[in-house]
Amino acid sequence: MDQKDENLEIAKGIYWVGAVDWNLRDFHGYATPRGGTYNAYLIIDEKITLIDTVKAExxxxxxxxxxxxVNPSKIDYVISNHVEMDHSSGLPAxxxxxxxxxxxxxxxxxxxLNEYYESGGCSNWNFEVVKTGDELNIGSRNMMFIETPMLHWPDSMQTYLKEDxxxxxxxxxxxxxxxxxxxxxxxxGGAMEDAAIYYANILMPFGSxxxxxxxxxxxxxxxxxxxxPSHGVIWREDPSRIIDAYLKWAQKEVVPKVLIIYDTMWNSTEIMAKEILEGVREGGVEARLFHLRKNDWSMMVKELMYSPVIAIGSPTMHGTMFYTxxxxxxxMRGLRPKDKSAVVFGSYGWGGGAVKGIEEILEKARFDIVEPxxxxxxxxxxxxxxxxxELGIRLAELALKKSSYLRPAR
Known part of the structure; x- marks a missing residue:
């Protein structure tokens, strides 16, 4: 471990004691090509307090x-903001x-915690249940708890150190x-782009x-x-920036953009995708083209967060859509994107099925299917x-209209 990192004091008497996972490349299906961290914070005061732990490994x-x-045995309080195992599985140790x-x-x-660690000795732990507004004095400092249910689990909460x-x-x-x-x-370059990817793939369903x-x-x-936060880097230079960004994402602010997402077997669907892209470009709107086997799905979802219109293409295979x-x-359905318009395209041989199947899924996900x-x-x-x-041109017109309609007034 690097000496600077070992005892990193982020504020007087407050230390980062987490871990960097340089080799993390997948977080329950969300691609993490830049790795990750599990942040834990130690506060030295009259009552020594640890906020969150790390993944067990x-x-x-x-x-x-x-x-x-400090000797870990001298820790008086442990604050568990969230029971998901990337935060809590280091708690038993x-x-x-x-x-x-x-x-x-x-x-x-x-x-x-009792469900997860019944065999990890949690029956012997001293628990104190808290709710929003409850405070804890640790000496020269006071901590306030804020429940944040479904951001992104029912148990989630945050801890506010009032004096600092x-x-x-x-x-x-x-x-x-x-x-x-x-x-x-x-x-x-900052971390706002990484924060947008994180929001789109984890918190987008919980905008309200x-x-x-x-x-x-x-x-x-x-x-x-x-x-x-418990993942990534700490916001200390105008930290309101990230709160403002979350509000923009939650309010579904979009820009004129069309996503074209597809897979292909013998290039027929790909040819169609590229021609739709040319139509969007001709219509004066940005288009992004994503081949499903050559791009990270999590990055596509981030682009979808900003895009009001999506075109999805697939060849027909065995009477249905391609597996990817x-x-x-x-x-995508699990992330529940809202206020999105869509159109479906694809190729087939002796029998179709892909286009109809995709449309049925999109309708159930409450996408607006704008044309057959x-x-x-x-x-x-x-x-x-x-x-x-011609379809691409129409999609460009729709993207311009929807971005004007959905974007909050400034």
Missing amino acids: FASEMIERIRRI LMELAKDATVFCTKHGKAG KILFSNDAFGQHLATSTRFEDEVE KVIKYAEKVTELGLEFDMIA VSGFLTY GLQAKYRPYEDDLRACR
């Missing part, structure tokens, strides 16, 4: 970081050393990003909860000098290509 690393600051520590969590958090104006935000405002620095302003959360923060009159198209639609699917038999010829280009 990194528990010894976290404990060693703590040990270089920590509690073996901090046997007298009290664990603070929500009602759902206590239930979840630091929000320990758990999964909100994070990024999957491995770096040797701990602060966003020290990352070349994000808006209610922002209202609650305003009601509580909280101010932030620093936002310290089916998989992507399943992944476009199909080419065997391969697209001149009339098919003309139809694809």
Whole structure:
């Protein structure tokens, strides 16, 4: 471990004691090509307090970081903001050393921890259940708890250190990003793009909860000098930037853009996709083309967050859509994008089926199917290509109209 990282003091008496997962490449289906972190924070005061732990395989690393600051057995309080195992599975190892520590969590958090770690000794832990507005004095500092149910689990909460104006935000405002620095302003190019990918693939289904959360923060009159999430780097330079970004994403602010997502067997569907793209370009709107076997689905979802219109293409195989198209639609449906318009296209040989099947899924996901699917038999010829280009022009017009309609007034 790097000496600077071992005892990283992010504010007076407050230390980062987490772990960097340089080799993380997949987070329950979400591609993480830039790695990730599991952040835990140690506060030295009259009552020594640890906020969150790390994934189990990194528990010894976290404990060693703590040990270089204080004997882990002297920890008085452990705050568990979220029971998902990337945050909590290091807790049993920590509690073996901090046997007298009290664990603070929500009602759902206590239930979840007991479910996960029944065999890990949690029956012997001292639990304290908290709710929004409850405070904990640790000496010269006071901590306030904020329940954030379904951001993104029922048990989720955040912890606000009042005197230092630091929000320990758990999964909100994070990024999957491995770096040797701990602060966003020290990352070349910043981390906003990584935060957008993170939001789109984890928090997009909960946009209404994000808006209610922002209202609650305003009601509580909280101010932030620093936002310290459980993944990625810490926001300390104008941390309100990331809150403002979350509100924009939650309010479904979009730009004029059309996504064209497809897979292909013998290039017929790909030819159609590229011709649709040319039509969109001719219509004066940005188009993005994604081959499903050559691009990360999680990056496509981030683009979808900004795009009001999507075209999905597939060849017909065994009377239905190509397997990658089916998989992507399943992944996308789970994230529940809203206010999206769509059109379907594809190619077939002696019998179709892909276009109809995709349309049925999109309708169930509450996409607005703007016109009947476009199909080419065997391969697209001149009339098919003309139809694809004209479709692209219409999609560009729709994207311009929807972005004007959906974008909040400034």
